[in-house]
Amino acid sequence: MIEQTKERLLLVDGMALMFRAFYASAASGYIRRTKAGLPTNAVYGFMRYFWDAVQKFEPTHIACCWDLGSKTFRTEQFSAYKGNRSDAPDDLIPQFSVIREVMDSLGIPNVSAPGYEADDCIGSLAAKFSEDMDVFILTGDHDMLQLITEQVNVIIMKKGHGNYMVYTPESLLEEKQLRPRQIIDMKGLMGDASDNYPGVRGIGEKTALKLVQEYDSVEGILANLDGLSKSVRTKIENDLDMLHLSRQLAEIRCDVELECSIEACCFELNPALVISKFEELEMASIPSWMGLAMAK
Structure with a gap:
């Protein structure tokens, strides 16, 4: 109890x-x-x-x-x-x-x-x-x-x-290894199949978790794009609008x-x-x- x-x-x-x-x-x-x-x-x-x-x-x-x-x-x-x-x-x-x-x-x-x-x-x-x-x-x-x-x-x-x-x-x-607000950033990156929004295409839970843990938030990730691998950076840049929209939907x-x-x-x-x-x-x-x- x-x-x-x-x-x-x-x-x-x-x-x-x-x-x-x-x-x-x-x-x-x-x-x-x-x-x-x-x-x-x-x-x-x-x-x-x-x-x-x-x-x-x-x-x-x-x-x-x-x-x-x-x-x-x-x-x-x-x-x-x-x-x-x-x-x-x-x-x-x-x-x-x-x-x-x-x-x-x-x-x-x-x-x-x-x-x-x-x-x-x-x-x-x-x-x-x-x-x-x-x-x-x-x-x-x-x-x-x-x-x-x-x-x-x-x-x-x-x-x-x-x-x-x-x-x-x-x-x-x-x-x-997450704070409550970071749940929203995670969903913005990886999307949610059950709610049918995509996040950033090609970024799954594992990569999303690593990025959020390292850079704290979507804003932190975007401020450090130069430090990301070319593959991850390209995926984020190509899906920037959907990243922001997915995060809005998740909140x-x-x-x-x-x-x-x-x-x-x-x-x-x-x-x-x-x-x-x-x-x-x-x-x-x-x-x-x-x-x-x-x-x-």
Whole structure:
């Protein structure tokens, strides 16, 4: 258990948890459904991941962040951004609204913003509230490591339930020899295949890491082009515009105006509401994990 010295806000990457929960259970070929046929496997899996993290990290406040759609300021900057992503599976799509209803029943705000991704909502809430409390970000997305500060920890979910790596500035430096801001420079150089932006063609993770470690930042690299090998220098010079654009795409916004007060994030369960919601979803076992079954 992490020692708790003051109030703690858990920011949940709802998109990451939903996709992880869906594919972890769908891999078996069995999709959990209600009697009416509503798929609920991702909702059930989400709750397992979520409640394990709540028990482990003991937040006093929680908010859950979501994407709203595929059109964001990043797709305006680069039309191919995430253009390689296939549509969500049919059985997953209806579960996004169901899990938001579940969060409502738990008294947890669902946060999103038109034109922005869940990452930007998380970054903005972390920046807003970390002055007054410790912030923990629950995700599987290593891009979030750029948000780490002395007050903001990133919890990366590993394979299986209850397996986490909690990143602080110190542990990030120890494991990856990088500071948080350098994650953005790395992405600018190497791009991101999953988000479908290229970075500098011909520069992969190994070269990007070496350059960032040696020259500190993209600016440092560009100021020292004469010191680079001819091959690397040529690649950077040929793709300079894409280097800058890729770095912009990689940077999580921390200045999105969001209507979410810290009071709204205060984590206090209403047992009757929670039990009622899970009975409706035919998941009677969940309130009992939460110690609520006897409250009916």
